[in-house]
């Protein structure tokens with residue numbers, strides 16, 4: 001029943017099974033986006049909608065930035081595709097170098113993927129293979145954390161801790177265990193930046209090590225700031241303690257920075273904000289400001305070099321994707337990093353953190369607000385669930401925001417989340433907070 005037309009407002013919505021979406025509700029009242037520029041989306045009718053979430057935590061430079069658009073266009077007319085296995089193209093090497101330069105310490109090597117989920121699977125596989133080739137093949141356990149989100153591959157949902165993303169999908173990877181999450185409203189409510197309480201929760205890793213023995217544990221993977229679950233900044237000192245315990249037991253530490261990378265917390269990576277050097281960093285989203293799919297893993301030198309043995313003609317890691325380092329993604333990535341540097345957007349985000357925190361924390365007295373957490377250009381507002389219908393208030397808020405308040409927001413359950421592009425102005429921060437207040441009142 002396709003007409004083949006690319007009309008802005010299609011009249012047959014049936015064929016597209018939408019991801020992580022209430023499909024029937026959407027198709028009954030579509031939230032359709034046709035165009036974007038800078039801080040705004042536009043509906044097919046031309047109504048401007050303030051982008052409160054940088055697309056999906058990814059369009060950190062804002063939308064349709066001329067330099068990035070031009071780079072993608074130029075690349076499309078020069079080299080469409082080059083096989084990444086056994087061949088290369090210059091921009092793949094250039095981008096890897098640029099990303100490694102942005103990363104702290106000796107995180108010097110980059111393995112490219114097409115998404116955050118693939119980045120996570122890649123990092124977990126590198127961890128297992130690393131121990132294997134060093135003759136410590138018994139180190140097969142992977143430790144994640146409750147409420148963690150690491151994408152939707154089987155590796156990612158196994159180490160992840162979001163129940164709905166796991167419970168339908170069978171046995172998952174074996175040998176996985178989970179740290180406790182770090183949230184406690186009584187101790188941390190209405191926190192700005194890193195909460196004071198909770199560093200001791202890192203010591204739970206010692207308990208897990210005692211249970212399984214370090215000789216069976218390959219890696220710990222966490223989001224330095226848990227994003228998808230509804231924004232849980234790390235307690236002060238928590239990440240440092242986790243690093244120390246990993247070091248004590250020869251366990252690799254992986255930071256999943258798919259959300260926290262590329263300026264969201266005011267630095268290229270959260271690892272820099274916290275002064276903690278992980279063994280690998282997963283990234284995606286902001287690397288191309290969401291324009292072309294791309295992800296990857298930053299790997300420390302010693303880890304990488306461990307693989308660079310054996311005969312020269314032999315493949316060192318049996319892993320990769322047809323579209324690893326796709327030319328369009330690399331061109332977009334290079335232009336995006338140029339733009340971040342030229343406009344100093346990471347430092348800009350850091351400079352706006354207090355203004356943003358003030359504006360959003362001021363919503364504390366609105367109806368049904370249980371907690372507000374702000375850090376970098378990230379805010380989460382927990383709303384009380386409607387009795388008997390968890391998630392309904394959050395759903396209504398997002399729907400009302402788009403249709404009636406001209407703002408794009410996200411909800412995880414009944415937690416409303418704002419993560420605007422890093423180009424947001426002071427005035428737009430005020431506008432965002434006002435619109436969120438209107439939305440919260442509307443769903444009271």
Ligand code: PXG
Nearest residue numbers: 115116117149150151228256258259284410
């Ligand atoms: N790791 C982390 C920490 C993420 O936040 C992924 C991996 C997976 O990335 P891909 O590119 O495979 O989707 C993510 C994705 C939300 C939301 O509303 C967050 C994500 C995706 C969709 C929605 O918080 N993060």
